[in-house]
Amino acid sequence: MNSDPGFYSIIDYTVDGPETQKELVEAFAEIQERWVRFYPGYRSARFHVSTDGTRVYNIVHWASEADYRRFVETSDTEGRMAAIQEALAGISGDAEPRMNGAPTYRVVREVGPGPRSSGDT
Amino acid sequence: MNSDPGFYSIIDYTVDGPETQKELVEAFAEIQERWVRFYPGYRSARFHVSTDGTRVYNIVHWASEADYRRFVETSDTEGRMAAIQEALAGISGDAEPRMNGAPTYRVVREVGPGPRSSGDT
Numbered sequence: 526m527n528s529d530p531g532f533y534s535i536i537d538y539t540v541d542g543p544e545t546q547k548e549l550v551e552a553f554a555e556i557q558e559r560w561v562r563f564y565p566g567y568r569s570a571r572f573h574v575s576t577d578g579t580r581v582y583n584i585v586h587w588a589s590e591a592d593y594r595r596f597v598e599t600s601d602t603e604g605r606m607a608a609i610q611e612a613l614a615g616i617s618g619d620a621e622p623r624m625n626g627a628p629t630y631r632v633v634r635e636v637g638p639g640p641r642s643s644g645d646t
Numbered sequence: 647m648n649s650d651p652g653f654y655s656i657i658d659y660t661v662d663g664p665e666t667q668k669e670l671v672e673a674f675a676e677i678q679e680r681w682v683r684f685y686p687g688y689r690s691a692r693f694h695v696s697t698d699g700t701r702v703y704n705i706v707h708w709a710s711e712a713d714y715r716r717f718v719e720t721s722d723t724e725g726r727m728a729a730i731q732e733a734l735a736g737i738s739g740d741a742e743p744r745m746n747g748a749p750t751y752r753v754v755r756e757v758g759p760g761p762r763s764s765g766d767t
Contacts, residue, residue: 533694535703537658539746550755558763567759573654573751582656582751584705623744625660630694630703634671638688642679 530632531568532590536583537623543578545618550574552612553583560605561585566592581620593629651753652689653711657704658744664699666739671695673733674704681726682706687713702741714750 536553540546550572557570566588573582587593613620657674661667671693678691687709694703708714734741 530692535694546754554755554757555763557757558760560762562757562760563762569759570757571651571753572755573656574754575747576750576752577747579747580751626696626698626700629697630701631697632692633667633695634675634693636675636678636683636691638690639679639683641681641684642676 530635532587532593533630533632534585534587534593534628535624535630536585536628538581539579539621539623540581541579541619543574545616545620546574546578546581548616548618549581549620550583552616553581553609556605556608556612557585560600560608561596564592564596564600566596580623590629590631651756653708653714654751654753655706655708655714656745656749656751657706658749659702660700660742660744661702662700662740664695666737666741667695667699667702669737669739670702670741671704673737674702674730677726677729677733678706681721681729682717685713685717685721687717701744711750711752 538549540549554570554572561567561570568586568588570583570585573584574580587596659670661670675691675693682688682691689707689709691704691706694705695701708717
């Protein structure tokens with residue numbers, strides 16, 4: 526990829542059904558609005574729910590890794606974590622995190638539409 | 647969200663380090679080029695690697711669910727699955743799928759940049 530695609534944080538939960546998907550998205554959207562979206566370099570949080578009702582991804586896009594690091598260093602991490610715990614406690618269904626390690630990502634490659642490649646190349 | 651954000655397939659692997667991340671991205675990028683990117687409605691496959699070296703997400707974007715369903719119905723699923731197995735077998739490190747259920751997703755909400763919300767709203 527030629528252009529800088531930014532930096533991502535991917536929050537990944539397994540849930541027990543469509544109602545919990547809805548509750549989790551509502552809760553995490555509010556977390557973004559109260560704790561994250563006003564920091565420099567924040568681009569978006571996009572909530573992906575699986576069609577089978579079992580999973581929720583929140584993909585948070587930052588303009589750059591530096592912006593994300595500045596957010597981590599300058600924001601109220603303790604307050605945000607407490608708000609996340611409170612939000613999770615308020616959900617009626619089961620929601621289990623599936624993250625392991627640091628949930629931060631770089632996009633290293635993109636394959637756009639194009640002709641079928643032969644197996645020889 | 648007002649506009650149709652499309653339809654996504656999210657392929658999620660845990661791996662044993664940065665070298666395996668690289669190999670997996672190469673292998674799956676070739677799968678896209680040989681088996682997927684020429685179907686109508688295909689928008690992109692974006693490969694996200696975690697900064698800690700433990701995880702790879704391939705997020706495949708389709709213009710609509712109908713386009714994705716048409717791809718599933720009209721494509722050579724058997725050939726594609728065999729190619730994926732072959733690609734995984736050719737990787738020197740460990741790569742374990744983390745998908746459960748159907749790996750298809752809708753984006754149901756997006757939170758853009760904005761002022762901090764108060765807790766009262």
